[in-house]
Every structure is written in C-alpha cells, then in structure tokens.
Amino acid sequence: MEQNRILISQGNRPWWQIIVAALFYTAMIACLYHYFIEISLRASPRIIRRSTVYLQLAIFFFAGGFSFSVVKDYYFDIKKRKYKIQFCVGPVKMGIWKKFRNLNYISVFRNGRNIYEVNLWYDRNRHFNLMAASEATTALLMGKQLAEKLDIDLLDATFPHNSKWVDKNP
Numbered sequence: 086m087e088q089n090r091i092l093i094s095q096g097n098r099p100w101w102q103i104i105v106a107a108l109f110y111t112a113m114i115a116c117l118y119h120y121f122i123e124i125s126l127r128a129s130p131r132i133i134r135r136s137t138v139y140l141q142l143a144i145f146f147f148a149g150g151f152s153f154s155v156v157k158d159y160y161f162d163i164k165k166r167k168y169k170i171q172f173c174v175g176p177v178k179m180g181i182w183k184k185f186r187n188l189n190y191i192s193v194f195r196n197g198r199n200i201y202e203v204n205l206w207y208d209r210n211r212h213f214n215l216m217a218a219s220e221a222t223t224a225l226l227m228g229k230q231l232a233e234k235l236d237i238d239l240l241d242a243t244f245p246h247n248s249k250w251v252d253k254n255p
Contacts, residue, residue: 089164091234093215095156102153109150116143159213163188163235170213188235193228194242195221201243203228205235225251 098106120139123132151174160169160180171180189206196202201224204212215231218224221243229251232239242248 089162091161091163093159093161093231095158098154098156106150106153109146109153113143113146113150116140116146159215161188161235168207188237190238190240191228191232191235192240192242192248193221193224194248195245201225203231205231 116139120136120143123136123139154174156173158171158173158180160171162168162182166186167182167184169180169182171178173179185207187208189209192204192206192212194202194204199219201218201221202214203216203218203224204214206212216224216227218227225239225241225243228239228241232251239251240248241251
C-alpha cells in the first residue's frame with residue numbers, strides 16, 4: 086500500500102528551552118495581572134496610560150515564550166497535492182492546507198555559517214527549509230530518505246559550484 090501522507094517534524098524542544106518559555110509565560114501572566122489590577126482599582130486616564138507599560142511587557146514576554154516553545158511540523162498529502170505547515174505550542178496546533186502543483190527536488194547545501202540545510206523545492210522556485218545539520222553526511226542521508234519517500238530527485242550542493250544529482254538507488 087502506497088503511503089500518501091508524509092510528516093516532517095522538528096520534534097520536541099530541549100528541556101532548557103521549555104524552562105525559558107515557562108519563565109517568559111509566567112512573566113507575561115504577572116504583567117497582565119498588574120495591568121488589570123491597575124486599571125480596575127485606579128481608572129483615571131493618567132493611570133491607564135502609565136499601566137500600558139505592563140501590557141507592552143506582556144506582549145514582549147508572550148513573543149519570547151512563543152519563540153522558545155513553538156514547534157514547526159510539515160505535512161504533505163501527495164495524493165491530494167496539498168501541504169500544511171503546522172505550528173504547535175503544547176497542545177495548541179495551527180496550520181492551513183495549501184495546494185502545490187509539483188514537487189521538484191530536494192537539495193542539500195552548505196550555508197554561510199557552515200551548516201548543511203535540506204530544502205524541498207516545489208512549484209519551480211519555491212522551497213521549504215526542512216532541516217539543518219552540522220555534518221554533510223547527516224543532511225545527505227535525510228535528504229536521500231525524503232527524496233525516496235516523495236519519489237523526487239536529490240541535488241547534492243554541499244560543495245559550492247560543484248553540485249551533482251545523486252542516484253537514489255546505488
């Protein structure tokens with residue numbers, strides 16, 4: 086039986102990032118608490134303007150917590166020619182199915198920071214950055230597995246100006 090759905094997930098966040106996110110969210114709740122207490126107890130226009138600092142801090146802390154806790158998953162439905170990028174924060178998941186015409190190929194290349202990235206190219210010149218690895222062999226292995234599952238070509242561009250198509254069946 087042919088598998089038509091593919092999931093590529095970032096996995097779980099490291100424990101230290103979860104702790105940092107929890108600290109940000111706790112600070113956000115404390116700021117919101119102070120904001121609403123200030124407004125309900127002393128509702129003069131001057132106090133309300135001054136207490137908006139708490140609201141601004143709450144927004145800042147929410148953004149910090151979100152950046153340390155969000156996980157990005159990619160879903161592909163090959164049969165229906167759709168994909169979804171799903172953002173997950175704990176049990177909350179958000180994403181929208183979108184259509185694509187063609188999956189072109191997978192490329193593996195080294196960026197300017199000596200990190201190897203695996204990209205999925207679709208609809209001619211659009212792409213997803215699916216993963217990054219510090220070693221070329223790891224990135225190429227992941228790229229090869231994805232290319233086999235999606236039944237598309239793999240481009241090895243780990244050496245600049247010397248890219249080559251990889252044979253999936255050696």
